[in-house]
Amino acid sequence: MTNQVTLTQFIIEQQRGLPEASGTFTLLLNNIVTACKQISHRVNCGALIGVLGSAESENVQGEVQKLDIITNDIMVRALDWSGSLGGMASEEINDPIQIPKQYPKGKYLVLFDPLDGSSNIDINLTVGTIFSILRCREGVEPEPEDFLRKGSEQVCAGFVLYGPSTMLVLTTGNGVNGFTLDQDVGEFILTHCNMKIPEDASEFAINMSNQRFWEAPIKRYVDECVAGSDGPRERDFNMRWVASLVAEVYRILNRGGVFMYPFDLRDPAKPGKLRLLYEANPMAFIIEQAGGACSTGRERVLDVKPTSIHQRVPLILGSKNEVERIVGYHRDTDGAA
Numbered sequence: 001m002t003n004q005v006t007l008t009q010f011i012i013e014q015q016r017g018l019p020e021a022s023g024t025f026t027l028l029l030n031n032i033v034t035a036c037k038q039i040s041h042r043v044n045c046g047a048l049i050g051v052l053g054s055a056e057s058e059n060v061q062g063e064v065q066k067l068d069i070i071t072n073d074i075m076v077r078a079l080d081w082s083g084s085l086g087g088m089a090s091e092e093i094n095d096p097i098q099i100p101k102q103y104p105k106g107k108y109l110v111l112f113d114p115l116d117g118s119s120n121i122d123i124n125l126t127v128g129t130i131f132s133i134l135r136c137r138e139g140v141e142p143e144p145e146d147f148l149r150k151g152s153e154q155v156c157a158g159f160v161l162y163g164p165s166t167m168l169v170l171t172t173g174n175g176v177n178g179f180t181l182d183q184d185v186g187e188f189i190l191t192h193c194n195m196k197i198p199e200d201a202s203e204f205a206i207n208m209s210n211q212r213f214w215e216a217p218i219k220r221y222v223d224e225c226v227a228g229s230d231g232p233r234e235r236d237f238n239m240r241w242v243a244s245l246v247a248e249v250y251r252i253l254n255r256g257g258v259f260m261y262p263f264d265l266r267d268p269a270k271p272g273k274l275r276l277l278y279e280a281n282p283m284a285f286i287i288e289q290a291g292g293a294c295s296t297g298r299e300r301v302l303d304v305k306p307t308s309i310h311q312r313v314p315l316i317l318g319s320k321n322e323v324e325r326i327v328g329y330h331r332d333t334d335g336a337a
């Protein structure tokens with residue numbers, strides 16, 4: 001048998017280096033991983049257990065099930081009893097989720113998107129779960145404001161990808177590592193050590209159907225990519241759009257590129273589509289830890305001070321030199337205005 005490192009071994013060995021580590025974080029991560037294995041199983045079973053076919057479908061008992069909600073409940077049930085959390089916040093639930101009275105409260109907050117890329121579920125394409133961990137004041141009920149912390153305060157962020165294989169990508173602020181689920185044994189095994197994003201890339205991801213709503217800097221960047229070797233970039237670019245942030249980020253971690261869900265002019269109440277606390281922040285932490293960059297176009301994502309738990313932000317992430325170029329195009333436009 002080869003010398004495989006399991007996720008549990010990896011985390012325990014990392015925590016050993018920290019004198020203040022009490023094992024609570026390891027327990028919390030284990031619980032998140034257990035929930036994600038359960039979600040992976042549900043997603044894999046698909047139509048066999050009646051949760052696929054459409055995001056909202058009927059099971060054999062004739063009950064309506066929505067997979068976003070089922071996966072949300074799996075996360076909550078796996079985490080609320082553990083004593084490691086002061087509270088949770090989910091993309092699917094309006095208010096922060098309180099820890100039931102009968103359980104002790106702990107020193108962390110978890111914020112999550114239980115099912116990312118959910119429009120892909122009925123066509124059997126990649127979906128995922130994204131999570132972000134913050135420290136909190138111990139022993140007190142967190143106020144809604146306790147969740148409104150800059151991404152730079154995260155102690156851990158990760159996502160699980162339910163694709164051809166189930167993978168976990170994780171950072172605790174000390175690089176990024178990828179683990180593949182061994183379905184036979186039920187363990188995540190370290191398979192992608194110290195992931196690094198190439199600084200340059202020739203692949204971009206954006207939903208082109210929104211083109212008419214973009215601002216000038218995004219139009220300029222995409223026009224230049226499309227012009228390829230005939231344009232100012234003097235090389236050809238390739239385009240991808242999976243409509244699943246987890247899949248786009250995983251691709252970028254492996255071969256570079258840039259992902260954009262930029263500011264657009266459709267609805268002033270929505271300065272972007274993706275959610276700061278459940279999507280942009282955890283992905284920004286991972287991307288920066290892998291040597292990439294992540295911006296709204298005008299501000300580093302990890303520096304954005306949240307004002308509400310379901311806040312949306314423009315999101316541009318990926319290979320450092322490409323993201324910096326796009327940020328520069330925003331500066332050019334704003335400076336000329």
Ligand code: AHG
Pocket residue numbers: 091113115116117118119207243244245246261273
């Ligand atoms: P969610 O399924 O959690 O609502 O997130 C979907 C997000 C993200 O994963 C993806 O990048 C984007 O929405 C796709 O948006 P379009 O459908 O507008 O392309």
Ligand code: MN
Pocket residue numbers: 113115116117245279
């Ligand atoms: Mn999402």
Ligand code: MN
Pocket residue numbers: 068091113114115116117118
């Ligand atoms: Mn979601």
